[in-house]
Amino acid sequence: MTRFRQALILLTVSLLAACGGSDPHVPGSGSPVGAPTTPGSFTAVVSFGDSLSDVGTYAPATSLAGNGTAPYFGGKFTTNGAAGTVWVENVAASLGLLATPAEVGFAGSSVACPAAANPALAGTCTAYGQGGARITDPNGIGHATGALTVPVASQIANHLTRFGSFRDSDLVLIWGGNNDVFVKFEEFAAAAAQIQAEATAGLLTADQANNALYAAQTEAQAAMKQAALELAALVRTGVLDNGGKYVAVVNLPDSGDTPFGQSLPASARQVLSDLSAVFNLWLAEGLTGQPVGWIDARALFKSLLADPAGAGFGNATVPACDAEKIDALTGGQVTDGSSLFCNATVGAPYYGLRAGADPSTWLYADGVHPSTGGHAAIGNAFATQLAAFGWL
Amino acid sequence: MTSPVTIAATVAVLLTAGHAAAQSNVVKFGVAQYTTNSRTNGISGIGVPPGADVETGDATTLILEYERLLTPHLGIELAIGIPPRIEARATGSVAFLGDDVFSARSVSPVVGLTWHFGEPGDKWRPYAGLGVNYTKFTDIESRLASDVDMEDSVGWAVKAGVEYAIGPRWGLFASVTAMDVKSKIVASGATVLQSTIDFRPVVYALGAAYRF
Numbered sequence: 001m002t003r004f005r006q007a008l009i010l011l012t013v014s015l016l017a018a019c020g021g022s023d024p025h026v027p028g029s030g031s032p033v034g035a036p037t038t039p040g041s042f043t044a045v046v047s048f049g050d051s052l053s054d055v056g057t058y059a060p061a062t063s064l065a066g067n068g069t070a071p072y073f074g075g076k077f078t079t080n081g082a083a084g085t086v087w088v089e090n091v092a093a094s095l096g097l098l099a100t101p102a103e104v105g106f107a108g109s110s111v112a113c114p115a116a117a118n119p120a121l122a123g124t125c126t127a128y129g130q131g132g133a134r135i136t137d138p139n140g141i142g143h144a145t146g147a148l149t150v151p152v153a154s155q156i157a158n159h160l161t162r163f164g165s166f167r168d169s170d171l172v173l174i175w176g177g178n179n180d181v182f183v184k185f186e187e188f189a190a191a192a193a194q195i196q197a198e199a200t201a202g203l204l205t206a207d208q209a210n211n212a213l214y215a216a217q218t219e220a221q222a223a224m225k226q227a228a229l230e231l232a233a234l235v236r237t238g239v240l241d242n243g244g245k246y247v248a249v250v251n252l253p254d255s256g257d258t259p260f261g262q263s264l265p266a267s268a269r270q271v272l273s274d275l276s277a278v279f280n281l282w283l284a285e286g287l288t289g290q291p292v293g294w295i296d297a298r299a300l301f302k303s304l305l306a307d308p309a310g311a312g313f314g315n316a317t318v319p320a321c322d323a324e325k326i327d328a329l330t331g332g333q334v335t336d337g338s339s340l341f342c343n344a345t346v347g348a349p350y351y352g353l354r355a356g357a358d359p360s361t362w363l364y365a366d367g368v369h370p371s372t373g374g375h376a377a378i379g380n381a382f383a384t385q386l387a388a389f390g391w392l
Numbered sequence: 393m394t395s396p397v398t399i400a401a402t403v404a405v406l407l408t409a410g411h412a413a414a415q416s417n418v419v420k421f422g423v424a425q426y427t428t429n430s431r432t433n434g435i436s437g438i439g440v441p442p443g444a445d446v447e448t449g450d451a452t453t454l455i456l457e458y459e460r461l462l463t464p465h466l467g468i469e470l471a472i473g474i475p476p477r478i479e480a481r482a483t484g485s486v487a488f489l490g491d492d493v494f495s496a497r498s499v500s501p502v503v504g505l506t507w508h509f510g511e512p513g514d515k516w517r518p519y520a521g522l523g524v525n526y527t528k529f530t531d532i533e534s535r536l537a538s539d540v541d542m543e544d545s546v547g548w549a550v551k552a553g554v555e556y557a558i559g560p561r562w563g564l565f566a567s568v569t570a571m572d573v574k575s576k577i578v579a580s581g582a583t584v585l586q587s588t589i590d591f592r593p594v595v596y597a598l599g600a601a602y603r604f
Contacts, residue, residue: 025578026578214486221438
């Protein structure tokens with residue numbers, strides 16, 4: 001029986017060995033690792049992204065004279081005005097720094113680093129975010145009608161061209177992907193409308209229509225995966241490999257929670273919400289184990305929206321900007337109420353807010369962009385995160 | 393990991409275990425219907441509609457069993473089969489996705505002890521067994537996800553069967569085996585889906601037995 005016992009032991013050992021290490025990998029469940037934990041001595045805020053981080057790229061499009069020259073009545077995707085800063089400027093100001101546009105222009109003509117007209121400010125043009133910009137696709141939202149939409153990939157490349165590398169004294173803030181979400185959502189919505197029309201006309205069975213909708217949604221999600229993994233690769237090879245030390249990556253808030261998202265039918269809104277979540281999942285997967293600070297904007301926005309009043313917002317659903325006023329002000333050229341053309345200076349002839357709107361207590365400027373108060377809250381929340389990393 | 397090498401080593405040790413007695417080894421060969429009665433905890437993941445689920449199907453395969461009799465009544469047995477391909481179909485709110493949303497081969501050896509009722513030489517001898525089942529899923533395919541991972545499963549197995557002796561060496565057998573096979577599944581494509589499938593398989597087998 002000794003051999004029998006040996007056999008049982010061997011059997012037990014081999015079965016126990018079989019139990020170990022078989023838990024499947026769940027993409028997106030990991031975390032970044034190894035970012036600095038000590039304060040930086042920052043001399044520049046370098047930000048890459050889209051309209052949420054745009055500090056005035058398209059100001060010439062809002063020229064009061066209508067010819068691209070100053071003064072401008074808009075230029076940022078928020079409630080514009082003397083106090084109308086966006087979060088990048090707010091974070092920079094809290095560090096005693098200035099962040100100015102890396103490029104300013106519209107409709108084919110643009111100037112790189114206009115702040116360099118004052119040589120003392122030549123190093124401040126490190127706010128690369130542009131409204132409409134995508135991760136790698138140069139054809140961003142509004143590109144066909146004149147917006148520069150330099151994608152994040154080129155924004156990073158442009159910074160490297162100018163400065164050669166990132167410095168330990170750069171606070172690098174990366175927040176992109178919203179426009180990839182919106183572009184792919186619009187494509188999905190168009191496909192869905194077509195599918196539903198065909199189903200209504202009896203050209204598709206219910207199962208066929210469901211399968212077609214599933215395929216359209218999967219295609220949009222696959223595009224999110226691609227864009228997010230591309231952004232993660234840009235962070236790794238474009239920023240970290242080129243000396244980026246204090247690098248914070250911000251994930252996407254839930255686009256379904258914006259006034260635009262709220263205006264959609266529930267099923268479409270869910271698809272939109274899922275697209276930003278899918279982007280976040282793959283961005284997290286692509287940055288797992290990387291030395292970056294991860295700012296969970298989705299969670300921060302959800303937390304704010306769970307109790308807007310607690311965060312100082314009396315209105316978190318209605319855009320502060322008045323689409324009709326902006327329509328009239330731009331001679332009918334801007335009909336969607338874009339906050340790029342929205343000014344909050346009371347008494348000014350180009351005042352663009354709705355009656356009763358307060359840019360500091362209404363969260364949204366337009367369907368997707370935060371007001372001045374919204375940007376203040378974002379800046380504070382992100383600065384709190386940066387402080388929690390130990391960077392400030 | 394249980395490699396074929398460790399299984400082979402185990403079998404080799406079993407083959408030489410104990411003292412040599414007349415006809416203390418039994419080999420069974422037969423055809424088996426691997427049926428599943430799956431339950432899941434639902435499918436979770438971004439973009440998954442509420443009520444999405446899957447259900448696994450059945451498969452037919454060939455099995456081989458080797459038993460070493462330790463006493464006239466008690467044996468230790470290893471059962472293996474040609475890994476059947478188990479297909480899953482979409483159900484619930486995603487039933488429109490249809491059949492074969494994913495499939496996998498289930499490599500599922502069972503080792504256990506078997507108690508034989510009656511006495512050697514009886515024409516009919518019922519038996520019952522209790523063992524451990526180890527299941528590894530291989531050759532996983534899905535038309536919906538580019539990468540599907542399934543967790544290995546270790547669980548109990550219970551068996552009941554009957555042998556009919558044709559002669560001193562040859563006989564026929566029929567058996568029913570129920571097993572505990574549970575696997576966490578992670579399917580990554582455009583998005584990432586997760587589920588835990590409790591397959592609750594019951595294997596019906598029929599075949600020939602040979603003693604030596």
